[in-house]
Amino acid sequence: MKSEQTCGEALIHLLTDYGVDTVFGIPGVHTLDIYRGIANSNVRHVQAKNEQGAGFMADGYARATGKPGVCTLITGPGITNASTAIGQAFADSVPMLVISSENATHTLGKGWGCLHEITNQQAVTEPLTALSATALTPGDVPELIGQAFSIFSSGRRRPVHISIPVDVLSKPATGNWVKRQIPSYGAPEAAAIDEAGALLGRAKRPVILVGGGAIAVSGKSLAQLAECIGAGIVSTNAGKGIVPDSHPLNLGTSMTKAPTQDFVAECDVVLALGTELSETDSYIPSLPLNGKLIRVDIDAAKINDRYPADVGIVADAAQSLEALLEVVEGQGTVTTKDTAARVASAIEQTEASLSALERQHLALCGAIRAGLPPEAIIIGDMTQLSYSASFALPVEQPGTWLHPAGFCTLGCAMPMAIGAKIASPDRAVSALVGDGGFMFTVGELAAAAELRLPLPIIIWNNGGYGQIRDGMTRRDIPTIGVNSTGTDFMLLAKALGCDGVRPGSLGEVTSALTVALESSRPTLIEVHQDALWLQ
Numbered sequence: 001m002k003s004e005q006t007c008g009e010a011l012i013h014l015l016t017d018y019g020v021d022t023v024f025g026i027p028g029v030h031t032l033d034i035y036r037g038i039a040n041s042n043v044r045h046v047q048a049k050n051e052q053g054a055g056f057m058a059d060g061y062a063r064a065t066g067k068p069g070v071c072t073l074i075t076g077p078g079i080t081n082a083s084t085a086i087g088q089a090f091a092d093s094v095p096m097l098v099i100s101s102e103n104a105t106h107t108l109g110k111g112w113g114c115l116h117e118i119t120n121q122q123a124v125t126e127p128l129t130a131l132s133a134t135a136l137t138p139g140d141v142p143e144l145i146g147q148a149f150s151i152f153s154s155g156r157r158r159p160v161h162i163s164i165p166v167d168v169l170s171k172p173a174t175g176n177w178v179k180r181q182i183p184s185y186g187a188p189e190a191a192a193i194d195e196a197g198a199l200l201g202r203a204k205r206p207v208i209l210v211g212g213g214a215i216a217v218s219g220k221s222l223a224q225l226a227e228c229i230g231a232g233i234v235s236t237n238a239g240k241g242i243v244p245d246s247h248p249l250n251l252g253t254s255m256t257k258a259p260t261q262d263f264v265a266e267c268d269v270v271l272a273l274g275t276e277l278s279e280t281d282s283y284i285p286s287l288p289l290n291g292k293l294i295r296v297d298i299d300a301a302k303i304n305d306r307y308p309a310d311v312g313i314v315a316d317a318a319q320s321l322e323a324l325l326e327v328v329e330g331q332g333t334v335t336t337k338d339t340a341a342r343v344a345s346a347i348e349q350t351e352a353s354l355s356a357l358e359r360q361h362l363a364l365c366g367a368i369r370a371g372l373p374p375e376a377i378i379i380g381d382m383t384q385l386s387y388s389a390s391f392a393l394p395v396e397q398p399g400t401w402l403h404p405a406g407f408c409t410l411g412c413a414m415p416m417a418i419g420a421k422i423a424s425p426d427r428a429v430s431a432l433v434g435d436g437g438f439m440f441t442v443g444e445l446a447a448a449a450e451l452r453l454p455l456p457i458i459i460w461n462n463g464g465y466g467q468i469r470d471g472m473t474r475r476d477i478p479t480i481g482v483n484s485t486g487t488d489f490m491l492l493a494k495a496l497g498c499d500g501v502r503p504g505s506l507g508e509v510t511s512a513l514t515v516a517l518e519s520s521r522p523t524l525i526e527v528h529q530d531a532l533w534l535q
Helices: 007-017 032-039 051-065 077-091 121-128 140-154 190-202 219-229 258-265 317-328 336-352 356-371 384-392 413-423 444-450 466-474 489-495 506-516
Strands: 022-025 044-047 069-073 096-102 131-134 160-165 206-210 232-235 269-273 292-297 311-314 377-380 429-434 456-461 499-501 523-528
Touching: 007 032, 007 140, 007 160, 022 051, 022 413, 032 069, 044 413, 044 444, 051 069, 051 077, 051 096, 051 413, 051 444, 069 077, 077 096, 077 121, 096 121, 121 131, 121 160, 131 140, 140 160, 190 269, 190 292, 190 311, 190 317, 206 219, 206 258, 219 232, 219 317, 232 258, 232 336, 258 336, 269 317, 292 317, 356 384, 356 506, 377 384, 377 413, 384 429, 384 456, 384 466, 413 429, 413 444, 456 506, 489 499, 489 523, 499 506, 506 523
Parallel strands: 022 044, 022 069, 069 096, 096 160, 131 160, 206 232, 206 269, 269 292, 292 311, 377 429, 429 456, 456 523, 499 523
Antiparallel strands: none
């Protein structure tokens, strides 16, 4: 590092040492020294249209790569705009590094009415991050960046926010600006593995609940464990695809359905692998866990929360899985054939009980699947189509279905898809959005067009906020504030430099996706719930 560098410049060079190659954001008068650093580096800057979009893009980048997504934000409104995206990353355990400016050190906490002032900016993000801190000197920055990457590498991977006052950013970079040693995840304790293995080996009706914390495990190894002990498999949205949906022991992401709940309720041993067993993991308020519970989680606080473990393993999911395989090999008491028959029966019961709307979604998911390659990343917004796609969209590979249910944030999918496409330019990326949620972040469509991204965006148009409207109707509440007067999405697409298509059949949905993936700009594919061809 050259001695004449400012703190803002040195920050960017330090980030490159940690492997950062892309940042998302919008520059401001307080972040100019950061942008001088970006200009003098190989780091790519992706301009969002709103800081919330920058946060969602960083989230999508992180989910697609497993690396921390990074955004650079202005003081005050930059942070408040991005706070929803930070909250989403926190809820879904996504590594995100938020670097922001802050007012000059001599003004902090004084309420003088300085530009962009928040009297305690650190407090704004503290509930949404694993670490929120302010660097009061240039020498604080390397330490805080080191702490951030330690969190990303050895604990529950959640956002970190580091504020740097504008006067600190412009000061000469002093101190030891080098990458620090990064710790790794701990190995599981042998005694806990032996105890868990004994339970699984004796189980008569075991089940494995797999979540996003297990995204790095070998799907082949997880399937091998299930086959070894005759266990059914149920995944959360974040765990969907770790074991292919087509595997005969896999019930998929179907915990919302009564047959799957009954299946789990009858199980005498439950292995929860990398899932916090939250309400939003399953979209049901209480999980039917009646058997002995084994929890494998990197976060020790999860072992004895709402669902206390009979056996708790605080360790990396991949290492724990391999250790369990060694212990249980040849011990299972249940045949794969028997469990597969129970799984098939539960799936048949679910399919027979689908509503008319879910059958529409099932048909549309088939057309979408046919139009996208198996390795495509599909990002589902908060919309009825995505809720059904959780169980109805076939997924055979991990990390290819991204549905951030934890914070349940409307409007996240399209900017997340931009971040995922930036991260994985050679992979197909698509977003499923509702007409209401799409308008939350519609400005980021202009960013995608400027970037010339071949990004198909499927809009499920149900005339507003259909899920909320249906809930109002069921409870005999007037449908206030949930109906849309109508947006011409084809004109909108044209105005923002995109293509627009209204398919007239399921086959045209598939072909529209195929064409969109070869385009040099985004494509809006609008499907109306009331379309005659979908009835």
